Amino acid sequence: MVTIWDVAKDSKVSKSTVSLVINNSDAVKMETKLRVLESIKKLGYVPNMAARELQTKVKNILGMVFLVNESAQKSHSFHSITETLFYDTFSGISSQLKDTDYGLLSERFSAVNQTSLPSLIKNNRVDGVFIIGGLFSEAFIKQLQERKIPAVLAGRYFPGIDSVAPDVHHAIYTGAKYLLENGHRNIAFINGPEQMQVAQQKLEGFEKALQETSETVMDKAVVHTDYTGTAGYQAMKQIWESGKRPDAILAASDGIAVGAMRYLYEQNVRIPDDISIMGYEQSIISEHAIPALTTMNISKEQMGEEACKMLLRRIETPNAEIVNHTVETSLVIRDSVRKR
Missing domain, CATH: 3.40.50.2300 (Response regulator)
Incomplete structure (x- = not known):
């Protein structure tokens, strides 16, 4: 096993100098630093991180x-x-x-x-x-x-x-605008927990898009729930059993969207023929959903x-x-x- 002493001997410096180079100290001349680094590379030396932590208090x-x-x-x-x-x-x-x-x-x-x-x-x-x-x-x-x-x-x-x-406000605003531009006027928004700041920002983005449309929005529904598939399923069920029949669903997460899609499947409602649906996140489940889920990529x-x-x-x-x-x-x- 190669030790710090081997590096010191090969580069003709002290053990403390090698240690300074490993810790990227400015106290070592560039010529010396390069010679030590060359020895480390040549010998294949790997610093003992546990010992380094004891000396520097840095865990890396x-x-x-x-x-x-x-x-x-x-x-x-x-x-x-x-x-x-x-x-x-x-x-x-x-x-x-x-x-x-x-x-x-x-x-x-x-x-x-x-x-x-x-x-x-x-x-x-x-x-x-x-x-x-x-x-x-x-x-x-x-x-x-x-x-x-x-x-x-x-x-x-x-x-x-x-x-x-x-920018969650802009993301949901963009999603809602896309639905409106595609002719949807009866949109339900399944949002995250109402007490969360991010859910409030998403709701503001949704409301802004509706307010800006030049045509009358026939109906809208807003339901707050958790960011799980089960929660999306139950929220969609709540909307459906209330008698509302939206022509589009905007979900505050891909998980919520997939949950809503499962409920609609059980009701023999076809996506997107009977109802459109959008998610938020751009997760792997959006690509694996059937049909593949239109969504917002949050980078x-x-x-x-x-x-x-x-x-x-x-x-x-x-x-x-x-x-x-x-x-x-x-x-x-x-x-x-x-x-x-």
Whole structure:
């Protein structure tokens, strides 16, 4: 096994100089640094990260916490929130870390029980953390800030903490406009939980699109529910059993949309012949649905990339100004919407 002593001997420097080079110190001359790096490459030396942490207090591990409605629930369950947001955001994060020394730990954390913090934060196992998703309370963020751990929110804004999120207002506005432009005038909007800020922003986008249309909207329905397939199914059932017969459904997530599609299938309602339906997120389930689901792309991989840049910046410059970044959204047209 190659040791730091072997590198020091090969590059004709001291062990402490090799250590300084490994830690990217500016105290080493460039000529010496290049010679040490050449020896490291030639010998195939891999630094002992555990020993490095003892010396520098740096773990070189970042945490990813995905907020879910129930941590014990299987991630692929129809009753749970589909975790495509986590996986797609992770792809963006990992692409930005490939040329760094950082590794990743992940944890699913229940959005219901937020009297404590995720274990990877409580146990001081990471140098910084990504909080992925919007299912958190003000109390949760306050606890996070009290720990003084570098953190970035991916998927939702919150004052006083770095964040990157899509423009949800504009995304739902764009989706509603697309339905209106295709002749739909009887639109139902199945939104997320009413108490969530992001759901309010989505509702405002929906209302704005309706207000701007030059033609009279015959009817509309707004139902608030959770972001699960089961919740989408029950919301669609509620609309249908109330006697309403919308010509289009706009859903606040692909999971909700697929749940609504299941209920409509059971009622022998054809999509898009009898009713059009749109989702929000651009997840893998939107492409696998039958018919393939027209949806809003919220740029999840880009969100992960930006979140990673922001967290590395926060670790390097703890007192830097708070940044809230917005990623663009776009319409993905598939087969679930037809022109009326």
